[in-house]
Amino acid sequence: MTTSNRIALALAGVGKIARDQHIPSCENGSDFAITVAISRNAVIDGAENFSSYDAFLDARQNGKTDEIKAIALCTPPDVRFDMAKKAIAHGFDVLMEKPPAATIGEAEALKELADKAGVVLFATWHSRFANGVEPARQWLAGKTIEKVEITWKEDVRRWHPGQAWIWEAGGFGVFDPGINALSILTAIIPGQTIVERAKLFFPENRQQPIAASLAMKTAGGAPIAAEFDWRQEGPQTWDIVVETKEGRLRLAKGGAELYIDDSLTVEGPDREYARIYDRFAGLIRERRSDADFQPLRLVADAFLSGERHIVEAFVE
Numbered sequence: 001m002t003t004s005n006r007i008a009l010a011l012a013g014v015g016k017i018a019r020d021q022h023i024p025s026c027e028n029g030s031d032f033a034i035t036v037a038i039s040r041n042a043v044i045d046g047a048e049n050f051s052s053y054d055a056f057l058d059a060r061q062n063g064k065t066d067e068i069k070a071i072a073l074c075t076p077p078d079v080r081f082d083m084a085k086k087a088i089a090h091g092f093d094v095l096m097e098k099p100p101a102a103t104i105g106e107a108e109a110l111k112e113l114a115d116k117a118g119v120v121l122f123a124t125w126h127s128r129f130a131n132g133v134e135p136a137r138q139w140l141a142g143k144t145i146e147k148v149e150i151t152w153k154e155d156v157r158r159w160h161p162g163q164a165w166i167w168e169a170g171g172f173g174v175f176d177p178g179i180n181a182l183s184i185l186t187a188i189i190p191g192q193t194i195v196e197r198a199k200l201f202f203p204e205n206r207q208q209p210i211a212a213s214l215a216m217k218t219a220g221g222a223p224i225a226a227e228f229d230w231r232q233e234g235p236q237t238w239d240i241v242v243e244t245k246e247g248r249l250r251l252a253k254g255g256a257e258l259y260i261d262d263s264l265t266v267e268g269p270d271r272e273y274a275r276i277y278d279r280f281a282g283l284i285r286e287r288r289s290d291a292d293f294q295p296l297r298l299v300a301d302a303f304l305s306g307e308r309h310i311v312e313a314f315v316e
Helices: 016-028 053-061 077-089 104-117 133-140 175-188 272-286 294-305
Strands: 007-012 032-038 048-050 070-073 093-096 121-123 145-153 193-203 211-218 223-229 237-244 247-252 257-260 263-266 306-311
Touching (some): 007 016, 016 032, 016 272, 032 053, 048 053, 053 077, 070 077, 077 093, 093 104, 093 272, 104 121, 104 294, 121 272, 133 175, 133 247, 133 257, 145 175, 175 193, 175 223, 175 237, 193 294, 211 294
Parallel strands (some): 007 032, 007 070, 032 048, 093 121
Antiparallel strands (some): 145 237, 193 211, 257 263
16 A cells, blocks of 8 residues: 555644554554644654644634544543543544543543544553464463462553653553553453552642552452552563462553463563554544543542542652
8 A cells, every 4th residue: 555545644643652653653654644743742754744733624624634534642641531522522533542531431432423424443552462462362361360460560650751741630650551441351351340449649749640550350259469659760560460270360561462371382572562553453443432441440440449548659
């Protein structure tokens, strides 16, 4: 597929994740060409650049950028609802970075709007596209799960430098990475996951937690323990261990590696976002949406059931 017959894509929010993942995935793939970029502080060479989202939409109504068929929203979740709503109203197929919205209500409203408008809505969970996740789901199918342990610990200064929005109301705090683990959990474990108890640890100078402990269970009653922490220095930990009657499964490095009974069975280069855009292209061809909000519900349930604990101030 040549550049001229790729799907013309607008990208809103030219920040770190867009630079690191979305732009290279489109450039190296065969389905999309980023022809428009919307950002207050950055531009994409070779694209038509707008500093205002509304200015981009106005230009489309005035006969410019008419070739745009789809849009990728890579902004923080607190502003995504209004942007997605306007994109749907303009007939765009919409890809939303994770988490797809600030609340479940917003997410479900967008799904209804997209269905009524006949456009594709893709709520991406990039960790579900890691190398080991689909093989893990297949291996677990039909097995008896006895317990699950999630350890998701990283250094916020390393991965989110200068991103003040993540500490504000609606910013998710440690659940911004923690929801990645929950997206894998809900992809590989069948049925609903239930939050029983949670402990949330808030820096005394922040609105969002820096750490969290969740006690959950599968629909069948198997216990699930999750530990999220943004204060880990040195080696970073993104592991999910599932004990079954038939053996032990471990997803390491955020799902990039799969171990069965301590034997490495799946590994390889990172292709999460390449697979996301492959999936988006397939959804557009098939004219159907993929909007699963289970991980977002688990975060909401953790806040609803969580004990609030105050810890020392976080200073970047």
